Structures are given as structure tokens and as C-alpha cells.
Amino acid sequence: MFEKRPRTVGLLGGGVIGGGWAARFILNGVSVRLHDPAPGAVEKVQQQISNARRAYRRLTRLPLPPEGVLSVVDSVADAVRDVELVQESAPERLELKRQLLAAASRAAAPETLICSSTSGLRPSLLQVEMDRPERFLVAHPFNPVYLLPLVELCAGQRTPPDALTRAAEIYRGLGMHPLVVRKEVDGFIANRLQEAMWREAMWLVNDDLATLQEVDDAVRYSFGLRRAITGPFSIAGGGGGMRRFMEQWGGTLKCPWSKLTDVPELTNALLDKLAEQADARGEKLASLEFEQKRDDCYVAILQGLRTQGQGAGKTLALWEHGLRDHNVQIDSGSGPLRMPPVQMPSDWLDSNGHVNESRYLQLCSEATGILERYVGVDSEYRSKCGAFYTVETHLFHLGELRAGDCAQVLTQVLGAQDKRLHVFHVVIREHDDKPVAMAEQMLIHVDATRRRSAPVRAVVRERLLELAERHAKLPRPERVGASIRQR
Amino acid sequence: MFEKRPRTVGLLGGGVIGGGWAARFILNGVSVRLHDPAPGAVEKVQQQISNARRAYRRLTRLPLPPEGVLSVVDSVADAVRDVELVQESAPERLELKRQLLAAASRAAAPETLICSSTSGLRPSLLQVEMDRPERFLVAHPFNPVYLLPLVELCAGQRTPPDALTRAAEIYRGLGMHPLVVRKEVDGFIANRLQEAMWREAMWLVNDDLATLQEVDDAVRYSFGLRRAITGPFSIAGGGGGMRRFMEQWGGTLKCPWSKLTDVPELTNALLDKLAEQADARGEKLASLEFEQKRDDCYVAILQGLRTQGQGAGKTLALWEHGLRDHNVQIDSGSGPLRMPPVQMPSDWLDSNGHVNESRYLQLCSEATGILERYVGVDSEYRSKCGAFYTVETHLFHLGELRAGDCAQVLTQVLGAQDKRLHVFHVVIREHDDKPVAMAEQMLIHVDATRRRSAPVRAVVRERLLELAERHAKLPRPERVGASIRQR
Structure with missing residues (x-):
């Protein structure tokens, strides 16, 4: 997957969307050349990158690739030269975007893809003044760009299908979900749907049927939970499928329950009401605290x-x-097995901010699982022959891990007999190689069908004995065979 | 909270919504008298209760109150007699509902609340033929009723505010979020919003701008994730608050990006297209498998x-x-401390369907936390004085736990000195009292500010020594001081 990631991209515009793109690219190991003439733009982009770092630490336990480099440049030409992809995220003004894209197309290499983040402008209108308009398309993301996966891809009249295919591969490599829009249409798909609901919400507030907060609550405590799973075509239940559902509910479209024909006039009075009700929620909407809370959700x-x-x-x-493909090598030759690094997620913490004691055992348990697969206990062996079950663990705590720390487990086989496997794990903190926990474990091999202890099958025994022999040459950990000492 | 739960309710109608109500009531310890003349209704209701049992086992680790009893009765009068609340969930036909509610109002005790689950009919139209219409209101839930928390409460012209207050307390006690609708309006709030988006979705499919699946994907990969957190008035970001946001985006309401003025004609061709695209997803929408997958999400x-x-x-x-209030008693006199029962959630399982080894340590860790609070290590003590940190654990596995099993930890203090606390936990499976794991643990008391081992403060020491003295009379567990034996 990672071969498809570009090395460097050019970003035109570093607002909310451009900054979000910068964060997604950089944390996925792609360098960014950013041009934005607005004062303070760079600081805001850096804040978004830092928000994204924090969010990704919580999102995945896998380590990310080395970060790309952010370079701030003074001109459109400097941003788009020698890059594999240009992402334009300027304000939603047709003339401005047209000029920017035309300038970018003249300075970029001929094979560079050029994409616009526009929320609703048609690509055919944007590509008219470009050199080689056939490498242009709309790639419309959602805020925060580094967390929401959708990117709507829309071709203009002069964009051939293979440009969309190339772009889709790049965005997929960044952890996004590219969706090709079949025909050019204002607002593409998601924003049209979003706007329809938003208009009805404006009416509800305008007519004092509900406050802004009540509208939000009505959604997030009910079908809003559904929208993360499925879109508006979810069928609530009851059987009979779509046709039955339409018979039952299609009529309400005609009743209609919602306002159809009008847009509420955006009078000062309505704007005041909205602003007041929004203020009443007491959320500092643009604050770092608000953004982090949103990201955590x-x-x-x-x-x-x-x-x-x-x-x-x-x-x-x-x-x-894709991230995991980087980390398959666990055999370090003559040393203990070195397990892939794991990043501590926020839901592993105690109230004191340290990783809970049980998570150290989880790390060791996962290390045993990797050891098992290494000696041939794969899913087929598990279902037909058996697997190792832990009977005893002696766990020692020597230090602490905190959210975002990376840890690795070093695993040594101390002994392998017919039915028993004796291992020792050392959990080290990656940035200083300090051991933070150790665990001695005894496991027995359990037969898959009889569910009782049984000898390991030959295919696994061979690999296991070979490994045990190699590890026998390593120093035996001091704590092996210890008991808890009482005073 | 639980005092506000009724003991028995009457349900009129056992379809998707009525069955969902039955499940929510029964699993919250409320008995149900159900009347539904449709053939097969009872089996469907029982299926929903069984779905809800499965979902709740995954939803919470706390044990639920003893289940209410489901009685199926032959008449409206039998369903509503001697109950504290009647919930009507009949098909959406005004005349049918009016008659049902009128009959219910004549047979029910005068103080019984009578609520309708109608998705969109105005309460004033429903209450006209009722005896004592002042105890009637709309209480509109969302499918699946046992999982989605919103219930929209709407008063008719003859409903006084205190009826809404009483109903809100009952629904809140069942784990729901009651939202009072300020004025009578067709479709209340949530369905008006849902319908607006649905209409636009119909247009997108009708005009071949997107397939049904593409519409769903456009939502669930983007702003659909937001809808579980906030409703349509979420501000995407960028600062400046609501007024700035409206300036930037209000114009699109007028563009408009979405279709305004029409409802797509529900022609056979459109219905065929929808049904075909829905079938193409290959989901058996009314199947048990589909419902369970949905519930798991x-x-x-x-x-x-x-x-x-x-x-x-x-x-x-x-x-x-509210559930936890049932389980505060941990001191069993002369025996070990008996911790509150914990139900095994699905995300604690290994691929073989057993609870992962690390979760046994988590149970012991939580037991130590409860022991700490019992002897006075509360959040104030933690921030000012210190807390106990585990230095060593010896964990023994004797059996297995599976999803839905309840477990309890019995905790014995083996010794308490100035800085050290020595404990022994036995994890028992609740349904047969069988020990499935045991853990010996040594902890040290760490000073909150110096972050080094330090003597326990007097207030805690006293309670700890008293407990240790009591527990010293218990038999000392055989495995104390053991080490892992090698062959």
C-alpha cells in the first residue's frame, strides 16, 4: 500500500481544509510544500498537525511512518514544482480557484495530478484555463481531514477515468475512502444531503419549534447514531425489504413532514437567534480544547x-x-524475538495517567500470540490441532508507560517440552530501551477437539525446539522461578 | 433512579416498536402486559427481547436487575388494568390509534399514564375520544428501542406539563433521553430532519447521480460520523462562531445545492430501482444476523x-x-471482600471465544481499586497523599470465562505494613461459584508528590490494619508465595 504514497505534495491554501490535508499527508510520511499568503496561516497549520499527532496516537497502537517535512514556500510555482500531487484548498470563489489552478498547471510537471478540495464547484468550470486539464479533478474531503475518511472524487468534462484511478490509489494509501461521483453536480453527494437536513433544521429554529441544542440532541440521541453505520437508506427494521418500507413510509415524503418549498430568509433576527443559541452552549468552538474533544469523539x-x-x-x-506491513521482522538472529512496537492508546490509562497493570500482561499475551504464529500455530493449526494456553504468569513492574509511548516486547523461550512452553517477556520502552515490565509465563498445549493438554504436533515442535536451542545460549533472566517475597 | 421505574406496564401493539419497548422494559426489571392480535406477534417480541439480552450483555459490564415478566393478554382492557404506564405502538392510522387509546383510557386506572409511540401524528388529534385525556402524551422512540436513547415527548392541547415530567422520569430510569417538543408539529423533530435528507437521497438515486450504496457511503464515511456526536448545527471549524459560519455557508441554502421544490414521483420504475439496489447489497435485512450486526455496531x-x-x-x-447503586455492599463481615459482579463484554474475548488472560488481571486490578477506596484511598487522598502501585503479580489460571458470564472477585488482605500491601484475589464464575483465576499481588504505597515509596497516612493505615486483622483469621491460600515450577 505504501508504495503508492507520493513522496512530496504541494498544498495551495492552509485554512481548515488545507491544514487538515497537511496533517494527513505529513503523518503518513509525505512531505508537504505549502503556499498560503494569509497571515498566521502557518501557525494554524502547525496546530492542526499537532492535533492530528495527538489524535493518531489515540487512534492506533501501530507506530506511524517517519513524518514528512513541512516546507512553507512563497509562491504557487514553488509549491507545485517537483511534487507528485497538488491539492488546492483556497476559499470557495470560482475566479480565485480558476486562477490558482491555471498558475499551478503551468508550473507543475506535466504528470503531476492537480486536485481541488472545493465543496461544491463543478470541476469542468475549474479546469477551463489550465494547461493539461486532463490531470485535474475534484477531491473533496471533510473536516477534520486527518480523521474523516471520505474524499469525493469528481471528474470534469476533460478528465479521463485513469486520473481518478491514480488519485483514488493515493488517497486510499493515506487511510481515506475515495468515492467516485458519477456525474458532475453542484455540491457532489454528501453536501447535498447535509444541506437538505440543515435547511429543515433552520426552519425548526426559525419557527421556534426547537432550539438549536434541541435540534442537535434530537439527532445525536437517535438516528444520528445510525448515520455512522449507514446512510439515509437504512431500513429501520420490520422485514419485507425496501419495497415494503417505501409502501409504509413513502407517503410521508408527500405529506410532507418537512418544509419543502422555501428557504428561511436569513434575516438579522434569525441570525441573532442562531448566534445566541449557539453561544448558550458555552462551547469555545474554535478553541484547542473543543477541537481535541471533538477529535477524541x-x-x-x-x-x-x-x-x-x-x-x-x-x-x-x-x-x-498498511502500517503493519512495515513491522513483520521479529527474528533478531541470536537474540530474543523482538516484537513489533506498540503505541499506548488513551483507553489503556488509569486515572493517574499511567498504563494500567493489566495492559502489560496484554502486551505479553500478544507477544505469545506472535511467537505461536512464528513456530507454526496459525489459524489452521488452531482449529485442527490446538494452541497454547497460559496457566501461570509472574509479572514484575519496573517502570511506567504513558499515552503515546511506544513499547516493544522481547521474548525468550526458556524451555519447550511435549506439552509445556516456558517463556520470558521483557517489555521495553522504545525511546530509552528501559525495561518497564517483565513476565515469566508457563503455557500448556491444549488439543483443539478434546480440549485437554496434549503433546505439540511435530511440525510445530521442530521449530519450537530449534528456537529453544538458540535461546538457551542467551543469559537466563535472574527473576526466573522467583516467588513474591513477604516480610 | 430505580424507584421511578414502574413495576408493570401495558403495551398495545408488539411490532418492531412495541417489541423494542417490551425488551427495554423487561430488561430494566419492569413486567409487561402485551396485547397484539396479529399472528406471530409474540414470537417476534420474544426475538427482540432475546436480541436485547445479547446487546445489553455487550453494552455494559454491570449486571442488570432481575428481568420483568412478559404476559400476553387477549384484550386491551387486560393489558392496561393495574399498570402504571400504557404504551401504544399500533400501526400509523389515526382512526385505529384513536379507538385503541379511547378503549385503553376507559379500562385503565385514572392515574395511569397513556403514551403513544406515533412517529408523526399530533397528540391533540389522538386524545379527543379519551377519558381523562390529561394523562395522555406522545412518547416517540427510535428503532431499536432498547438501544437508541431518544424519546420525543409531545403534549396535546389537553395535556398539562406535569404529565410530561412524570413520563420523562420513567423513561430516564430506563436509560433513555427524553426530549420535550415545544409545540405540536407533524413528525416532531427528528423525523422531520430525517425526512428532509431522505428526500434528497431519493432524488440522487432517481437522477442516477449515485446509487443507494454510494449515497449511504457518502454519509457514513463523512458527516455521518459527526451525527453521533452533534446534530446538523455542528460547526465544521475555522473559528468565528455561528455568525461567521452562516456568512460563509448560508448562501448555499439559496444556491441551492439540493432539490427544493419537489418530491420525486414514486413511480414503479423508481421503486424497482431502489429495490434492486437494495438487493444488490446482499444484506438479509430482516434476518437475525443483520439485526445482531446492527446492534453490535x-x-x-x-x-x-x-x-x-x-x-x-x-x-x-x-x-x-443507576445499575451500580445496587451493588455497593462489598464487606461480607468475616469473609474476604466480595466485589460487585462484572459481566464479560464481547471485546474482552480472544479469537477462541474465551476471555483474554489480561482481563483476569484487569478484574483483580479493579478489585484492588475498590479495596483502596474502602480503606480511604479516595480521589482526594490520591491527589494529596498517594496511592498503592502494584510491583508484582502471580496469576494462576484455573478455568475459563466467556462472553456474558458474570464474575466476582473475592479479595483477602494477607498483610499490611508501613509501605507494603499484600493481597490475594480469587476470581469466581458467578453461576457455579467456581474459581477461574487467582492472583497474589504485592503493592507499595507511593507518595503523590515525591513519587517514591512512602508510609501510608494514619487515616488509611488504621482501616487497613483493622481489615488485615480480620482477614488474618481466614485460611491462608495455598498458592501464596509459590513460584513457577519448571521440569
């Missing part, structure tokens, strides 16, 4: 969906799969 | 939001707080 939902392999959780799992 | 999102204390996660935490 996204992280929690994404992690939840990952456990189910659904929607954006599936996208996250795919991205992690 | 809700559970994952709710648990994620609970870690953040946001929206529906906050409602869940409140409900759990």
Missing part, C-alpha cells in the same frame, strides 16, 4: 466501528494493515 | 461515546450509574 467512534469491521472502521483497519 | 459506538462522556454515551453512563 471521532477516535472513539472509529475504534468502535473497527471492532465491527464496519464503514469507517473498515477504512481504519485497512490503513493499519 | 450501536453497542460499539455507544461504548466509544461513553469513554468521552458525550451524547448517547452520557445517557449510557447515567443508566449504568
Whole structure:
């Protein structure tokens, strides 16, 4: 997956969207050449990168690739020269975007893809003044760009399909979900849907049927929970499928329950009401605290969906799969097995900010799992032959891990007999190689069908004995065979 | 909280919504008298209760109160007699509901609250033929009723405010989020919003701008994730608050990006297209498998939001707080401390379906936390004086726990000195009292500011010594001081 990541991209515009792109690219190991003439733009971009670092630490336990480099440049030409992709995220003004894209197209190499983040402008209108308009498309993301996976890809009249294919591969490599829009249409897909609901929400507030907070509550405590799993075509239940559902509910579209024909006039009175009700929530909307709270919620939902392999959780799992490919080498020759580094997520912490004691055992348990696969206990062996079950653990705590720390487990096989496996794990903190915990474990091999202890099968025994022999040459850890000493 | 739960409720209608109500009531310890003349209704209701049992086992680790009893009765009068609340969930036909509610009002005791689950009919139209219409209101839930927390409460012209207050307390006690709708309006709040988006989605499919699946993907990979956290008035970011946001985006309401003026004609061709695209997803929408997958996703999102204390996660935490009040007694006199039972959630399992070894240590770690609070190490002591840190654990596995099993930890203090605390935990499986794991632990008391081992303060020492003295009379566990034996 990572071969498809560009090395360097050029970003035009560093606002909320451009800064979010900078964060997603840089944390995925892609260097960024950023041009934004607005004062303070660079600081805001750096804040977003720092927000994203914090969010990713919570999002995944896998270590990220080395960060890309952010270079701030003084001109459009400097931003787009020698890059593989240009992402334009300027304000939503057609003339401004047209000029920027035309300038970018003249300075960029002929094969450089040029994408616009526009929320609603048609690509055919944007590409008219470009050199080689056939490498231009819309790639519309959602804020925060570093967390929300959707990117809508839309071709203009002069964009051939292969430009979309190339762009989709790049965005997929960044952990995004590219969705190709079939026809050019204002607002593409998601924003049209979002706007329809937003208009009805404006009416509810305008007519004093609900406050802004009540509208939000009505959504997030009910079908809003559904929207993370499925879109508006979810069928609530009851059987009979879509046709039955339409018979039952299609009529309400005509009733109609919602306002159809009008847009509420954006009078000063309505704007005042909205602003007042928004203020009443007491959230400092642009504050760092608010942004971090928002990100934490996204992280929690994404992690939840990952456990189910659904929607954006599936996208996250795919991205992690790409990250994992970097870390397959565990055999360090004559030393103990060196397990892939693991980053401490926020939900592993105690109230004192340290990783909970049970998570050290979880790390060791995962290390045993990797050791098992290394000697041939794969899913087929598990279902047909058996697996190792822990009967006893002696765990020693020597130090602490905190959120974002990376840890590695070093695993030594102390002994392997017919039915028993004796191992020793050392958990080290990656940045200073300090051991923070150690565990001696005794496991027995359990037969898959009889569910009782049974000798290891030959194919696994051979690899295991070979490993045990190699590890027998390592120094025996002092704490092996210890008992808890009482005074 | 639980005092406000009714003992028995009457349900009229056992379809998708009525069955969901039955599940929420029964699992919260409320008995249900159900009337539904439709063939097969009872089996469907029982299926929903069984789905809810499965979902709740995953949703919370706290044990639920003893289940209420489901009685199926032959008439409206039998369903509503001697109950504290009647919940009507009949099909959405005004005349049918009017008659049902009128009959219910004649048979029910005068103080019984009568609520309708209608998705959109105005309460004033429903209450006209009732006896004592002042105890009637709309209480509109969302499917699946046992998982989605919103219930919209709407008064008719003849409903006084205190009826809404009484109803809100009951629903809150069931773990729901009651939202009072300020004025009578067709479709209340949530369905008006949902319908607006749905209409635009129909247009997108009708005009071949997107397939049904693409519409769903556009939502769930983007702002759909936001809807579980906040409703349509979330401000995407960029600072400046609501007024700035409206300046920037209000114009798009007028562009407009979405279709305004029409409803797509529900022609056979459109219905065919929708049905075909829905079938193409290959989901058996009314199947048990589909419902369980859906429930698992809700559970994952709710648990994620609970870690953040946001929206529906906050409602869940409140409900759990009510459940926890049942389980404060840990001191069993002369025996070891008996910790509150904990139910094994699905995300604690290994691929073989057993609880992962590290979770046994987590149970012991939580037991130590409860022991600490019992002897006075509360949050104030922690911040000013210190706390106990585990230095060593010897963990023994004797059996297995699976999802849904309840476990309890029995904790014995083996010794307490100035700085050291020596404890022994036995994890027992609740249904057969079998020990499945044991752990010997040594902890040291660490000073809050110097972050080094330090003697326990007097206030805690006293309670600790008293407990140690009592527990010294218990038999000393055989495994204390053991070491891992090698062959």
C-alpha cells in the first residue's frame, strides 16, 4: 500500500481544509510544500498537525511512518514544482480557484495530478484555463481531514477515468475512502444531503419549534447514531425489504413532514437567534480544547466501528494493515524475538495517567500470540490441532508507560517440552530501551477437539525446539522461578 | 433512579416498536402486559427481547436487575388494568390509534399514564375520544428501542406539563433521553430532519447521480460520523462562531445545492430501482444476523461515546450509574471482600471465544481499586497523599470465562505494613461459584508528590490494619508465595 504514497505534495491554501490535508499527508510520511499568503496561516497549520499527532496516537497502537517535512514556500510555482500531487484548498470563489489552478498547471510537471478540495464547484468550470486539464479533478474531503475518511472524487468534462484511478490509489494509501461521483453536480453527494437536513433544521429554529441544542440532541440521541453505520437508506427494521418500507413510509415524503418549498430568509433576527443559541452552549468552538474533544469523539467512534469491521472502521483497519506491513521482522538472529512496537492508546490509562497493570500482561499475551504464529500455530493449526494456553504468569513492574509511548516486547523461550512452553517477556520502552515490565509465563498445549493438554504436533515442535536451542545460549533472566517475597 | 421505574406496564401493539419497548422494559426489571392480535406477534417480541439480552450483555459490564415478566393478554382492557404506564405502538392510522387509546383510557386506572409511540401524528388529534385525556402524551422512540436513547415527548392541547415530567422520569430510569417538543408539529423533530435528507437521497438515486450504496457511503464515511456526536448545527471549524459560519455557508441554502421544490414521483420504475439496489447489497435485512450486526455496531459506538462522556454515551453512563447503586455492599463481615459482579463484554474475548488472560488481571486490578477506596484511598487522598502501585503479580489460571458470564472477585488482605500491601484475589464464575483465576499481588504505597515509596497516612493505615486483622483469621491460600515450577 505504501508504495503508492507520493513522496512530496504541494498544498495551495492552509485554512481548515488545507491544514487538515497537511496533517494527513505529513503523518503518513509525505512531505508537504505549502503556499498560503494569509497571515498566521502557518501557525494554524502547525496546530492542526499537532492535533492530528495527538489524535493518531489515540487512534492506533501501530507506530506511524517517519513524518514528512513541512516546507512553507512563497509562491504557487514553488509549491507545485517537483511534487507528485497538488491539492488546492483556497476559499470557495470560482475566479480565485480558476486562477490558482491555471498558475499551478503551468508550473507543475506535466504528470503531476492537480486536485481541488472545493465543496461544491463543478470541476469542468475549474479546469477551463489550465494547461493539461486532463490531470485535474475534484477531491473533496471533510473536516477534520486527518480523521474523516471520505474524499469525493469528481471528474470534469476533460478528465479521463485513469486520473481518478491514480488519485483514488493515493488517497486510499493515506487511510481515506475515495468515492467516485458519477456525474458532475453542484455540491457532489454528501453536501447535498447535509444541506437538505440543515435547511429543515433552520426552519425548526426559525419557527421556534426547537432550539438549536434541541435540534442537535434530537439527532445525536437517535438516528444520528445510525448515520455512522449507514446512510439515509437504512431500513429501520420490520422485514419485507425496501419495497415494503417505501409502501409504509413513502407517503410521508408527500405529506410532507418537512418544509419543502422555501428557504428561511436569513434575516438579522434569525441570525441573532442562531448566534445566541449557539453561544448558550458555552462551547469555545474554535478553541484547542473543543477541537481535541471533538477529535477524541471521532477516535472513539472509529475504534468502535473497527471492532465491527464496519464503514469507517473498515477504512481504519485497512490503513493499519498498511502500517503493519512495515513491522513483520521479529527474528533478531541470536537474540530474543523482538516484537513489533506498540503505541499506548488513551483507553489503556488509569486515572493517574499511567498504563494500567493489566495492559502489560496484554502486551505479553500478544507477544505469545506472535511467537505461536512464528513456530507454526496459525489459524489452521488452531482449529485442527490446538494452541497454547497460559496457566501461570509472574509479572514484575519496573517502570511506567504513558499515552503515546511506544513499547516493544522481547521474548525468550526458556524451555519447550511435549506439552509445556516456558517463556520470558521483557517489555521495553522504545525511546530509552528501559525495561518497564517483565513476565515469566508457563503455557500448556491444549488439543483443539478434546480440549485437554496434549503433546505439540511435530511440525510445530521442530521449530519450537530449534528456537529453544538458540535461546538457551542467551543469559537466563535472574527473576526466573522467583516467588513474591513477604516480610 | 430505580424507584421511578414502574413495576408493570401495558403495551398495545408488539411490532418492531412495541417489541423494542417490551425488551427495554423487561430488561430494566419492569413486567409487561402485551396485547397484539396479529399472528406471530409474540414470537417476534420474544426475538427482540432475546436480541436485547445479547446487546445489553455487550453494552455494559454491570449486571442488570432481575428481568420483568412478559404476559400476553387477549384484550386491551387486560393489558392496561393495574399498570402504571400504557404504551401504544399500533400501526400509523389515526382512526385505529384513536379507538385503541379511547378503549385503553376507559379500562385503565385514572392515574395511569397513556403514551403513544406515533412517529408523526399530533397528540391533540389522538386524545379527543379519551377519558381523562390529561394523562395522555406522545412518547416517540427510535428503532431499536432498547438501544437508541431518544424519546420525543409531545403534549396535546389537553395535556398539562406535569404529565410530561412524570413520563420523562420513567423513561430516564430506563436509560433513555427524553426530549420535550415545544409545540405540536407533524413528525416532531427528528423525523422531520430525517425526512428532509431522505428526500434528497431519493432524488440522487432517481437522477442516477449515485446509487443507494454510494449515497449511504457518502454519509457514513463523512458527516455521518459527526451525527453521533452533534446534530446538523455542528460547526465544521475555522473559528468565528455561528455568525461567521452562516456568512460563509448560508448562501448555499439559496444556491441551492439540493432539490427544493419537489418530491420525486414514486413511480414503479423508481421503486424497482431502489429495490434492486437494495438487493444488490446482499444484506438479509430482516434476518437475525443483520439485526445482531446492527446492534453490535450501536453497542460499539455507544461504548466509544461513553469513554468521552458525550451524547448517547452520557445517557449510557447515567443508566449504568443507576445499575451500580445496587451493588455497593462489598464487606461480607468475616469473609474476604466480595466485589460487585462484572459481566464479560464481547471485546474482552480472544479469537477462541474465551476471555483474554489480561482481563483476569484487569478484574483483580479493579478489585484492588475498590479495596483502596474502602480503606480511604479516595480521589482526594490520591491527589494529596498517594496511592498503592502494584510491583508484582502471580496469576494462576484455573478455568475459563466467556462472553456474558458474570464474575466476582473475592479479595483477602494477607498483610499490611508501613509501605507494603499484600493481597490475594480469587476470581469466581458467578453461576457455579467456581474459581477461574487467582492472583497474589504485592503493592507499595507511593507518595503523590515525591513519587517514591512512602508510609501510608494514619487515616488509611488504621482501616487497613483493622481489615488485615480480620482477614488474618481466614485460611491462608495455598498458592501464596509459590513460584513457577519448571521440569
